[in-house]
Structure formats: C-alpha cells, structure tokens
Amino acid sequence: MAHTIAEIAAALGAQAVGDVTLRVSGAAEPAAAQVHELALAMDPKYAGGLAQGAAVAALLWQGADWHALGLKAAIFAPRGRLAMAGLSRMMDAGPAIAPGVHAMAIVDASAQIGAGAAIGPFVVIGAGVVIGAGARIASHVSIADGARIGVDALILQGARIGARVVIGDRFICQPGAVIGADGFSFVTPEKSGVEEIRETLGQRDVGTAQSWTRIHSLGAVTIGDDVDIGANACVDRGTIRDTMIGSGTKLDNMVHIGHNVQIGRDCLLCGQVGIAGSSRIGDRVVLAGQCGVNDNIFVGDDVIAGGGTKIFTNAPAGRVLLGYPAVKMETHLEMQKALRRLPRWMKNVAQATDKGE
Incomplete structure (x- = not known):
C-alpha cells in the first residue's frame, strides 16, 4: 500500500x-x-x-x-x-489470515471467539477458551483449555498457549513460543547433592543414591497488556501461584522464564536470557543477551545488565551490572584492566625474583 x-x-x-x-x-x-x-x-x-x-x-x-x-x-x-x-x-501489513474461523481449525463448542477474529488452518482451541475481538491466530497454534487472550492479539505459527493462561490486550507472540508449559521442579526423598553443595559450598557425599520426583505445576501464567514474546521463547507456569509478566514487557527469541518468576512492567529481555524459578524482576529492567538470573532472588527497578552477565544475588534498584559473577559495571571494567596487566606484572615479578630483588 x-x-x-x-x-x-x-x-x-x-x-x-x-x-x-x-x-x-x-x-x-x-x-x-x-x-x-x-x-x-x-x-x-x-x-x-x-x-x-x-x-x-x-x-x-x-x-x-x-x-x-x-x-x-x-x-x-x-x-x-x-x-x-x-x-x-x-x-507492515502483517500475516495474511482470512477473517473468521478456517474450515480446518478445531474450535471447542464452549470457546468464545471475539468479533473480527481470524483463526487460521490447523489451529486447535480448547474448552472454555476466550479469544478477544480482532485477534489473529496463524496456522498450527494450539490454545489449551481455559486460556483467555485479550483483544487484537497476534499469535504466529506453531505457538503453544497452555491451560488457564491469561493474556492481556495487543499481545504479540512469535512462532514456536511456548507459554504455560510445566515448570522444571523436582525433589528427592533424601537430601540431594545440590542441597549438600549449597550448605557446604563445595563438599558432598559422592555416590549417595538419589531419585527425582516431579512437583506438578498447579499454577498458570498471567501476562499483561502490550507484551511481545519472541520465537521459541518459553514461559513456564507456576507451581502454585502464576508466573507473571507485566504490561509492556518484551521478550526476545529463546528467552526462558522459569516457574513462579515475577517480571515487572516495561522490561526488555534479550536473546537467550534465562531467569530461574521464583525470582522477581522489577520494572524497566534490561537484561542483554545471555544474561542469567539465579533462583529466588530480586532484581530491582531500572537495573541494566550487559551481555553475558550472571546475577547470583539481589541487585539493588538502578544498578548497572556486568560480568560473571555480576558486579557494578565500573568495577568490572577495573577488574578487566587489571587482568590485562597481569602478564606484564608476572613478568616483572619473575625478573625481580631472578635478580634476587
């Protein structure tokens, strides 16, 4: 046009x-x-x-x-x-999805499809699903029982929306994303090697038998308005309470959000970011590519973390982080300067030792 x-x-x-x-x-x-x-x-x-x-x-x-x-x-x-x-x-004209429900889509009789929605071929919509007005759903998408999706959503090819997931208005989901899969949560009848290491910081009883028992995910996922989810991103549902993503937040391709995670408003999570279970992320947080966030910690409002940063402990609001483990950006730069000087320092030490100084 x-x-x-x-x-x-x-x-x-x-x-x-x-x-x-x-x-x-x-x-x-x-x-x-x-x-x-x-x-x-x-x-x-x-x-x-x-x-x-x-x-x-x-x-x-x-x-x-x-x-x-x-x-x-x-x-x-x-x-x-x-x-x-x-x-x-x-x-951007967007994908060409004919208005109405395609003849090769499967829509449960109890589902509610809003006015002006466009449902493509091979879409499967489960019982009790609510799709908002003006939604566009491309081919091979599946939306499980009880999910609710707001107005003007765009869900592209092969995305998977799990049971009881609640999504706000103007949602954009790229191909292959999975929202509402089971959380990765397991426990052992006996104390596990991971628990030992956390207590001893390195020592463990090697060879002790252990078996993993699944903790099922009874929660779901709640997503606010104006959220974008990238291709092949995964958002796990919560164990008891919902995993939550605030309005305006954007997830890049291959981002993984663990069970029970709470993400604030207007955050930007770049490619291959991983956030472990039960962590809380504040508002307007930016995590560059391949950042990792440990489980059960808090990242405050307005934190910015550079690429590859690994956050293992709580991060105060407004902090700019870099490195593995994460430190203030200015501290990381000083550490890197010192590291580059290390070969010269070692050479000087060796020369001084040879001279008996």
Missing part, C-alpha cells in the same frame, strides 16, 4: 518538506532504495548512500540539506529510531 509523504509525516508527528504528494510503497536503506521507496537516512553517515540509490524522498536527520542531497521531498523527525518504529508499523 502506498502512502504520501504528507500522510507519513502526519502519522509520525514529523515535519515534511518538498513535494509532499509523492507516494512511496516501502522503505529501504539509502544505497538500495528505489524511486518508489523512502530512504532511511536518519544520520549524516548515511548521506553517501543516497547518491548510490534511486530514492527521491528520505527520512533525514534534523538540519539535513535535502536540496543538496538531490531529493524531491524529505521528512525530519527529532528521534530517528522512534520515527522508524512508527513508519515500520504503517508499512
């Missing part, structure tokens, strides 16, 4: 100049942009690419000389990436 420059600028709350009646049907990087596409050049470093591409309109940085760049029209937005978010939303 094509949009005029004026329409795009109005939708973004941005300023448009030049021939604002020009129509574009897509967006592209400057060097690859065609005449019918809007070039995305929100930083001066992309200016050179405009000459290589064929675009006649572009999204530019504030103060750019659009005449000198050879353009017929331009849009200026004070925050480029935010403008790109709005632009991408305008131009």
Whole structure:
C-alpha cells in the first residue's frame, strides 16, 4: 500500500518538506532504495548512500540539506529510531489470515471467539477458551483449555498457549513460543547433592543414591497488556501461584522464564536470557543477551545488565551490572584492566625474583 509523504509525516508527528504528494510503497536503506521507496537516512553517515540509490524522498536527520542531497521531498523527525518504529508499523501489513474461523481449525463448542477474529488452518482451541475481538491466530497454534487472550492479539505459527493462561490486550507472540508449559521442579526423598553443595559450598557425599520426583505445576501464567514474546521463547507456569509478566514487557527469541518468576512492567529481555524459578524482576529492567538470573532472588527497578552477565544475588534498584559473577559495571571494567596487566606484572615479578630483588 502506498502512502504520501504528507500522510507519513502526519502519522509520525514529523515535519515534511518538498513535494509532499509523492507516494512511496516501502522503505529501504539509502544505497538500495528505489524511486518508489523512502530512504532511511536518519544520520549524516548515511548521506553517501543516497547518491548510490534511486530514492527521491528520505527520512533525514534534523538540519539535513535535502536540496543538496538531490531529493524531491524529505521528512525530519527529532528521534530517528522512534520515527522508524512508527513508519515500520504503517508499512507492515502483517500475516495474511482470512477473517473468521478456517474450515480446518478445531474450535471447542464452549470457546468464545471475539468479533473480527481470524483463526487460521490447523489451529486447535480448547474448552472454555476466550479469544478477544480482532485477534489473529496463524496456522498450527494450539490454545489449551481455559486460556483467555485479550483483544487484537497476534499469535504466529506453531505457538503453544497452555491451560488457564491469561493474556492481556495487543499481545504479540512469535512462532514456536511456548507459554504455560510445566515448570522444571523436582525433589528427592533424601537430601540431594545440590542441597549438600549449597550448605557446604563445595563438599558432598559422592555416590549417595538419589531419585527425582516431579512437583506438578498447579499454577498458570498471567501476562499483561502490550507484551511481545519472541520465537521459541518459553514461559513456564507456576507451581502454585502464576508466573507473571507485566504490561509492556518484551521478550526476545529463546528467552526462558522459569516457574513462579515475577517480571515487572516495561522490561526488555534479550536473546537467550534465562531467569530461574521464583525470582522477581522489577520494572524497566534490561537484561542483554545471555544474561542469567539465579533462583529466588530480586532484581530491582531500572537495573541494566550487559551481555553475558550472571546475577547470583539481589541487585539493588538502578544498578548497572556486568560480568560473571555480576558486579557494578565500573568495577568490572577495573577488574578487566587489571587482568590485562597481569602478564606484564608476572613478568616483572619473575625478573625481580631472578635478580634476587
């Protein structure tokens, strides 16, 4: 679908100049942009690419000389990436799922399907499920008994929603995600090796027999509004109380949330983050790729943890963390500087020892 420059600028709350009646049907990087596409050049470093591409309109940085760049029209937005978010939303038609319930979907007679919902082929919807108005559910999704999903949800191919899961409005779920699987919770009749290690910090009675008995998950998962779940992410249901994810929180691909975990509002959890059971995560927490959070601890509001950080103890609100184990970022940087100097220090020590100093 094509949009005029004026329409795009109005939708973004941005300023448009030049021939604002020009129509574009897509967006592209400057060097690859065609005449019918809007070039995305929100930083001066992309200016050179405009000459290589064929675009006649572009999204530019504030103060750019659009005449000198050879353009017929331009849009200026004070925050480029935010403008790109709005632009991408305008131009993303989303998956093509025909309105109504596909003939090859299986929907229990007791399920309630909201007005305007679109249910694709091979979808299975269990007893007592409630699907909100305007929801779009792609092929091969399964939604188990008693689940409730809010309005305008988008659940993509092969996702699995477990029994009794409750999800808010405007939910987006990428392919292959599993929400509401059994929690990984086991106990031994005798004291386990893990319990011994926690008590002794290293010593254990090796060779003692032990067997694992499952603790079943009687809880479910509760998810707020405007939550995104990435591809192949897994959110386990709680043992007794629900695992919870607050409104506005975003999970990347292959994130794992353990049983009973409580996650606050507007958090950002990047790829391969793992949060162990019964931990609590505050609001606006950012965990970069491959961060790990130990079980039964608390990570305070506004904590930011860099990639690969392993958090083993409670983290105070507002702390910026890095490393394994997690320490303040500035402390980690000093530790790394000292580590890089270590070979030189050892060489100096060896030379001094050889000289008998």
